[in-house]
Amino acid sequence: MSTAAIQSKSFYEEKKGLKSWIFSTDHKRIGLLYFYSLGSFFLVGVILGLLMRLELISPGETIMKAKTYNQVFTLHGVIMIFLFLIPSVPAVFGNIFLPIMIGTDDVAFPKINLLSWWLYVLGGLFALSTLVVGDGPADTGWTFYAPYSVKTGTNVSLAVFAAFILGFSSILTGLNFIVTIHRLRHPKMGWFKMPLFPWALYATAWIQVLATPIIGITLLMIIAERVFGLGLFDPSLGGDPILYQHLFWIYSHPAVYIMVLPAMGLISEMIPTFAKRPIFGYKAIAYSSMAIAFIGYFVWGHHMFTSGMSGPARVIFSILTFLVAVPSAIKTFNWVATLYKGSILIKTPLLFSMAFIFQFLIGGLTGLVIGALATDVHLHDTYFVVGHFHYVMFGGTGFAMFGAMHYWYGKIWGKMYNEKMAQISFGFIFVGFNFLYFPMLILGLMGMPRRYYDYLPEFTTLNVISTVGSWVMVLGIIMMLTNLIRSKKRGEKAPKDPWGGTTLEWQTSSPPSLHNFDTEPIVPEEGPYFHKV
Amino acid sequence: MFTNASNFVDGVDLSFAIILGASVFFLVAITAIMIWFVIKYNRKKHPKPGIVKENHKLEIIWTVIPTILVLVMFYYGWMGYKPMREFPKDSIHIKAIAQMWSWNFEYENGKVSDTLVVPIDKAVTLDLISRDVLHSLYIPAFRIKEDVIPGIDNKMWFIGQELGDYNILCAEYCGDRHSYMMSKVYVVQETEYSTWLNDKSSNDHPGLQVLKKNACTSCHSLDGSKIIGPSFKGVWGITETVITEGVERQITVDKEYIRSSIYDPNADVTKGYNPGLMITTYKDLITEDEVKDIIEYLKTLK
Ligand SMILES: [Cu+2]
Ligand SMILES: [Cu+2]
Numbered sequence: 135m136s137t138a139a140i141q142s143k144s145f146y147e148e149k150k151g152l153k154s155w156i157f158s159t160d161h162k163r164i165g166l167l168y169f170y171s172l173g174s175f176f177l178v179g180v181i182l183g184l185l186m187r188l189e190l191i192s193p194g195e196t197i198m199k200a201k202t203y204n205q206v207f208t209l210h211g212v213i214m215i216f217l218f219l220i221p222s223v224p225a226v227f228g229n230i231f232l233p234i235m236i237g238t239d240d241v242a243f244p245k246i247n248l249l250s251w252w253l254y255v256l257g258g259l260f261a262l263s264t265l266v267v268g269d270g271p272a273d274t275g276w277t278f279y280a281p282y283s284v285k286t287g288t289n290v291s292l293a294v295f296a297a298f299i300l301g302f303s304s305i306l307t308g309l310n311f312i313v314t315i316h317r318l319r320h321p322k323m324g325w326f327k328m329p330l331f332p333w334a335l336y337a338t339a340w341i342q343v344l345a346t347p348i349i350g351i352t353l354l355m356i357i358a359e360r361v362f363g364l365g366l367f368d369p370s371l372g373g374d375p376i377l378y379q380h381l382f383w384i385y386s387h388p389a390v391y392i393m394v395l396p397a398m399g400l401i402s403e404m405i406p407t408f409a410k411r412p413i414f415g416y417k418a419i420a421y422s423s424m425a426i427a428f429i430g431y432f433v434w435g436h437h438m439f440t441s442g443m444s445g446p447a448r449v450i451f452s453i454l455t456f457l458v459a460v461p462s463a464i465k466t467f468n469w470v471a472t473l474y475k476g477s478i479l480i481k482t483p484l485l486f487s488m489a490f491i492f493q494f495l496i497g498g499l500t501g502l503v504i505g506a507l508a509t510d511v512h513l514h515d516t517y518f519v520v521g522h523f524h525y526v527m528f529g530g531t532g533f534a535m536f537g538a539m540h541y542w543y544g545k546i547w548g549k550m551y552n553e554k555m556a557q558i559s560f561g562f563i564f565v566g567f568n569f570l571y572f573p574m575l576i577l578g579l580m581g582m583p584r585r586y587y588d589y590l591p592e593f594t595t596l597n598v599i600s601t602v603g604s605w606v607m608v609l610g611i612i613m614m615l616t617n618l619i620r621s622k623k624r625g626e627k628a629p630k631d632p633w634g635g636t637t638l639e640w641q642t643s644s645p646p647s648l649h650n651f652d653t654e655p656i657v658p659e660e661g662p663y664f665h666k667v
Numbered sequence: 668m669f670t671n672a673s674n675f676v677d678g679v680d681l682s683f684a685i686i687l688g689a690s691v692f693f694l695v696a697i698t699a700i701m702i703w704f705v706i707k708y709n710r711k712k713h714p715k716p717g718i719v720k721e722n723h724k725l726e727i728i729w730t731v732i733p734t735i736l737v738l739v740m741f742y743y744g745w746m747g748y749k750p751m752r753e754f755p756k757d758s759i760h761i762k763a764i765a766q767m768w769s770w771n772f773e774y775e776n777g778k779v780s781d782t783l784v785v786p787i788d789k790a791v792t793l794d795l796i797s798r799d800v801l802h803s804l805y806i807p808a809f810r811i812k813e814d815v816i817p818g819i820d821n822k823m824w825f826i827g828q829e830l831g832d833y834n835i836l837c838a839e840y841c842g843d844r845h846s847y848m849m850s851k852v853y854v855v856q857e858t859e860y861s862t863w864l865n866d867k868s869s870n871d872h873p874g875l876q877v878l879k880k881n882a883c884t885s886c887h888s889l890d891g892s893k894i895i896g897p898s899f900k901g902v903w904g905i906t907e908t909v910i911t912e913g914v915e916r917q918i919t920v921d922k923e924y925i926r927s928s929i930y931d932p933n934a935d936v937t938k939g940y941n942p943g944l945m946i947t948t949y950k951d952l953i954t955e956d957e958v959k960d961i962i963e964y965l966k967t968l969k
Contacts, residue, residue, distance in 0.1 A: 200843045269941075275840050281817065282800040282842060287941050369818025370947065375801060376819065409708075410716045418726050440803060440838075441814045442821040445752045449745060456737040463733040464726070470697060471725070473704035475717030480705065488705065492698050499690035502737065506744025508675075508682040511751065512810045515803060515838040581807025583838040586846040590834070665716065 159244035165229030211276030223396035237320030260296035280367030308342025334399025349385035397534035409476030422461030486537030493529025518578020544628025566607025673809035678747030758790035803839035827854035874964025
């Protein structure tokens with residue numbers, strides 16, 4: 135706490151102008167580039183989601199034709215999965231905070247880091263170009279299941295190619311983080327002195343590097359089949375549609391963990407700070423990240439319980455699916471135990487973390503319902519599944535990101551947000567979210583299949599509730615963003631460590647200088663979450 | 668829910684009860700504890716955090732207990748599901764033919780129907796056949812679902828245990844009219860079933876029968892409205908624009924044109940419609956005689 139120390143310039147002030155950003159190799163600037171580009175795609179995805187909900191407010195045609203609806207849900211899925219959730223936490227918060235939290239000045243390969251952002255932008259442009267060229271966006275669902283994806287006249291090849299490019303961006307980020315964590319950790323920071331967010335990023339990075347190439351080659355196969363008529367997946371050309379599903383889910387199930395593990399890492403940061411307690415079960419949480427990453431590779435078949443896989447295969451995939459739930463349960467218990475005997479400060483990031491735990495529990499427990507064979511046969515491809523993954527992806531990852539935006543707001547932008555407004559917006563988002571997605575679980579139990587443009591009259595009430603929920607939630611999101619944008623101008627200046635956090639990012643100025651630390655950071659010997667009281 | 672419509676309902680609903688029950692319990696318990704801690708240890712009331720040591724015993728307990736619990740859930744899920752894969756030796760075999768966007772059921776005696784009629788308390792095996800893309804045959808009331816995949820012989824079976832009619836839905840996304848790909852299963856008395864099965868007389872024009880059997884009517888309406896393809900009403904004899912290998916030309920809808928529209932749909936694409944939606948060729952499905960029937964029927968649709 136040197137009062138008159140030479141306050142060096144923040145990383146914002148080093149250089150100015152557009153070029154100094156889009157060609158910057160500073161991990162913080164790249165993280166922010168990701169933040170703004172991801173955020174824009176997220177908003178596009180939200181608008182598409184709103185349109186879908188509006189269409190479904192009553193049976194029959196409401197605002198669009200069936201084909202348009204099918205294109206809208208496909209684009210919504212492609213944007214939310216490939217352009218938002220997969221990069222999300224690592225690309226934004228990982229980039230900004232990983233080097234700082236492990237006490238170094240940048241990632242291992244800053245130029246490759248910039249390249250992955252450029253690839254991301256390129257992939258995004260390809261995805262958006264499907265809107266304006268040819269026969270419009272793909273109408274296959276984000277899963278691109280063959281043979282429909284081979285037959286339809288819409289822009290599948292372009293959309294698939296976009297996902298292919300985005301895969302490279304993801305691989306490069308993963309690679310960069312693995313090397314950074316191995317090679318650039320502060321010399322005094324052993325593996326078990328490392329905070330849990332870097333741990334989560336580390337586990338995730340391995341999935342990114344090992345699983346993504348599989349989807350890359352699979353997507354190329356779809357293009358080859360469409361363009362050259364190779365018979366790979368379409369039986370009328372001699373191909374095998376089940377092969378496509380295997381290849382697709384071998385990546386896309388682990389990808390679920392790419393989307394959610396880093397978010398769990400965020401929760402493991404926020405809870406100890408606001409509870410003023412070291413995290414309970416530090417090692418258990420670190421190991422369970424690795425366990426999830428590992429077992430997560432072997433459960434993909436649970437997406438195919440009704441596709442005609444052999445009986446024993448279905449049984450094995452089911453049992454493994456149940457086992458992968460255990461490490462997530464362990465984390466949840468440890469988070470709650472961290473609150474025990476704490477000295478808890480209720481601020482917006484904690485509220486989002488608590489909502490995360492509640493919603494992630496619903497997401498995880500509904501996952502058990504569809505992991506079991508008998509119940510999955512009934513629920514597969516129904517709205518229950520839609521509800522389930524929105525609880526995990528949005529109720530989990532989305533909420534963790536919203537929480538982190540408040541938690542690190544001061545650190546990133548140098549000002550404090552307005553707490554009262556933030557809590558009110560949180561209330562709207564939380565209530566809206568649950569009204570939006572909980573009815574879907576019931577609709578699924580009642581037997582309403584997903585990807586339905588139109589539905590039987592008995593499903594109307596729940597669909598109306600869900601649509602109204604979407605309005606409440608979006609209102610909350612608008613309030614939250616308004617608050618964050620206004621606070622950038624009007625907020626009070628952020629201190630170094632507004633919450634009493636213990637990890638290294640709180641030792642540097644808010645916002646940090648170009649090289650992150652003006653004086654050598656001190657790695658606490660007692661571990662990353664030691665609170666002096 | 669809560670019926671006994673098929674022989675699987677009991678097993679499936681038991682696993683639902685166990686898994687959902689345990690889930691609700693854990694959800695409520697963990698959430699309540701979390702909120703209780705946050706209130707009790709609020710900084711205002713509890714300004715200094717207490718010392719809590721790491722507790723290995725606790726970690727082991729909450730690893731082992733969930734593991735056992737999920738294995739129990741797995742077990743009930745498996746048991747409820749096992750009978751679905753144990754096919755009975757003698758059962759009524761019916762082909763369930765899926766095609767964008769309709770279901771057809773073909774009985775052993777050659778009868779074809781767009782609804783499924785089955786006798787009560789008899790095992791029925793459905794052989795699942797798709798003529799184009801993926802579909803999934805889903806009967807919510809029976810708790811059964813199995814994908815219908817072109818080129819792969821999937822099957823499913825069930826025993827209807829309560830008289831009545833139940834929805835058949837398509838659960839795998841299959842294009843524009845996915846949500847309209849519906850049918851019904853009627854569970855009827857044995858005697859009613861056999862009368863129905865052996866009654867092959869139909870008041871329909873033979874051409875219309877061919878159209879229905881091949882699900883043409885799910886894309887081509889008979890009343891002038893546009894579904895996916897042009898309506899058949901009044902189509903005979905009109906002059907229209909088609910696109911042949913990228914070039915527009917005028918044709919008259921005559922015998923030869925209709926024949927080629929069925930055997931080689933993508934050769935001439937009607938302007939304003941998408942190519943590639945009809946099956947590549949109906950050569951193996953529709954005979955020349957049936958094509959003649961269709962043409963005769965279209966002539967009547969003024
Ligand atoms: Cu999965
Ligand atoms: Cu279908």
